[in-house]
Amino acid sequence: MGYILTIDQGTTSTRAFLVNQAGEMVAKSQREFEQIYQEPGWVEHDANEIWTSVLGAMAEVLRKGDIDASMVKGIGITNQRETAVVWDRDNGKPIYKAIVWQSRQTEGICQQLRADGYQSFIKSRTGLLIDPYFSSTKVKWILDHVDGARALADQGRLMFGTIDTWLIYKLTGGKVHKTDVSNASRTMLFNIHTLTWDEELLDLFTIPKDMMPEVGDTSGDFGTTVSHHFFGYQVPIASACGDQQAALFGQACYEKGMVKNTYGTGCFMLMPTGDAPVQSDHGLLTTIAWRLNGKVTYALEGSIFVAGSAVQWLRDGLRMITTSSDSELYATKVDSTDGVYLVPAFVGLGTPYWDSDARGAMFGLTRGTTKEHVVRATLEAICYQTKDVLDTMVKDSGIDVKTLRVDGGAVKNNFLMQFQSDLLNVPVERPYFNETTALGASFLAGLQIGFWDSQDALLNHWQKDHQFIPEMENTTRNHLYRGWKKAVEATRVFKP
Numbered sequence: 001m002g003y004i005l006t007i008d009q010g011t012t013s014t015r016a017f018l019v020n021q022a023g024e025m026v027a028k029s030q031r032e033f034e035q036i037y038q039e040p041g042w043v044e045h046d047a048n049e050i051w052t053s054v055l056g057a058m059a060e061v062l063r064k065g066d067i068d069a070s071m072v073k074g075i076g077i078t079n080q081r082e083t084a085v086v087w088d089r090d091n092g093k094p095i096y097k098a099i100v101w102q103s104r105q106t107e108g109i110c111q112q113l114r115a116d117g118y119q120s121f122i123k124s125r126t127g128l129l130i131d132p133y134f135s136s137t138k139v140k141w142i143l144d145h146v147d148g149a150r151a152l153a154d155q156g157r158l159m160f161g162t163i164d165t166w167l168i169y170k171l172t173g174g175k176v177h178k179t180d181v182s183n184a185s186r187t188m189l190f191n192i193h194t195l196t197w198d199e200e201l202l203d204l205f206t207i208p209k210d211m212m213p214e215v216g217d218t219s220g221d222f223g224t225t226v227s228h229h230f231f232g233y234q235v236p237i238a239s240a241c242g243d244q245q246a247a248l249f250g251q252a253c254y255e256k257g258m259v260k261n262t263y264g265t266g267c268f269m270l271m272p273t274g275d276a277p278v279q280s281d282h283g284l285l286t287t288i289a290w291r292l293n294g295k296v297t298y299a300l301e302g303s304i305f306v307a308g309s310a311v312q313w314l315r316d317g318l319r320m321i322t323t324s325s326d327s328e329l330y331a332t333k334v335d336s337t338d339g340v341y342l343v344p345a346f347v348g349l350g351t352p353y354w355d356s357d358a359r360g361a362m363f364g365l366t367r368g369t370t371k372e373h374v375v376r377a378t379l380e381a382i383c384y385q386t387k388d389v390l391d392t393m394v395k396d397s398g399i400d401v402k403t404l405r406v407d408g409g410a411v412k413n414n415f416l417m418q419f420q421s422d423l424l425n426v427p428v429e430r431p432y433f434n435e436t437t438a439l440g441a442s443f444l445a446g447l448q449i450g451f452w453d454s455q456d457a458l459l460n461h462w463q464k465d466h467q468f469i470p471e472m473e474n475t476t477r478n479h480l481y482r483g484w485k486k487a488v489e490a491t492r493v494f495k496p
């Protein structure tokens, strides 16, 4: 008898979960932390606040589950990806805030790289496209902008990590500086073919190699907690995994053709492609899903930067709704948007457009447009963006997708899920356990500490809650989607 304690360190909150050997979640806790917007388009977090939010969430989940820390047999970590932290190895203090994946402050660096013709070189090594989204330009920005950073880097005093690495470093009392391949593959510094940090890329971004963490399997040995950071116990940290890859694992999407889409702040669609990387010609990313016992599984990924955060914008920016779930209520008060489209390119557009200069726009407004239409158009925009990505995935993989598995905070919204299924003309499957990210990370940790002995043993833990079946006429679907494509085109023409 024992438990895995899993930390899901997300963009807007830190959550902790206790999972037993039956794969059941017995307790969960959540802590929010500050989103720092110093300049338009910048998004940063305080890495120390993230660390204390993890300490708080771990204490709370043990209290809620009424479980003694001695019963925790392993820790799983899953995290918002790409977000970059740089700290001083002499005192363990970050030298700057964590620059979040959404932040656009490195657009200038990216423009220069594109102009200098580095796109195909970078893509061939990393599977990624030049965009401020990934870690490498964020680290370069810190080294170039923080007073004294370059000198510290030259003296070998600095360490870099994505959030998993930062938390592992803190939990082990500074003893372990390590990440896994799924997180490494999001840095734009990792060669996804040789599975090592790429020296030429490190040179290109002027990042000393001694800043980089060791890279290991996704289920593996990430050290042991120092007892004063884990209630007096030394517990093995048994998995580290990027949150989107963890969700893919938690959705039991192990085979080619199985696709999951997570509807959180953004939307991230992933499909495993087996032991060989598949290159996309239409803006999908080639990434690493996980490495287990030395065996790599690659994936194709489509990234949508604004999804649930558009609903938050309706709530906090436009003040049209009081809670995110109100969006369903208003959207279903009208039969359609009456021709209104919202393109929520608030931080540019990801797959398949990769247009970082694009900004949001709304089209088709008339005197008859109401709040209900705008709310509905916002939810529909999440579905249109998802169709853009799924169509690209089918085109680039040559695999026909039979169903879409979904998770994330927004999938509670039945209107959203039904419209998604209608628009894709594909059944949408919502699992019974919506916390698939945490479940995936728990499974990955459990494989390491012997809770489960194989991936196959985990297949039974996936249970369907509801299947949304497409009901829309082809002509309606085609008509609606044509309108979306026109709206995106028009948005991209307008550069403020």
Ligand SMILES: Nc1ncnc2c1ncn2[C@@H]1O[C@H](COP(=O)(O)OP(=O)(O)O)[C@@H](O)[C@H]1O
Pocket: 010, 011, 012, 013, 263, 264, 265, 266, 307, 308, 309, 310, 311, 312, 324, 325, 326, 327, 328, 408, 409, 410, 411, 412, 413, 416
């Ligand atoms: N019923 C709902 N309808 C639409 N969006 C929702 C609903 N409930 C939550 N959301 C959105 O889901 C997001 C939260 O999902 P979550 O998976 O917790 O995000 P993250 O992990 O990115 O922090 C928020 O952006 C919120 O607006």
Ligand SMILES: O=P(O)(O)OC[C@H](O)CO
Pocket: 009, 010, 011, 012, 079, 080, 081, 082, 101, 242, 243, 244, 264, 265, 266
């Ligand atoms: O924290 P989430 O769930 O919004 O996920 C963020 C992604 O990892 C960004 O790549």
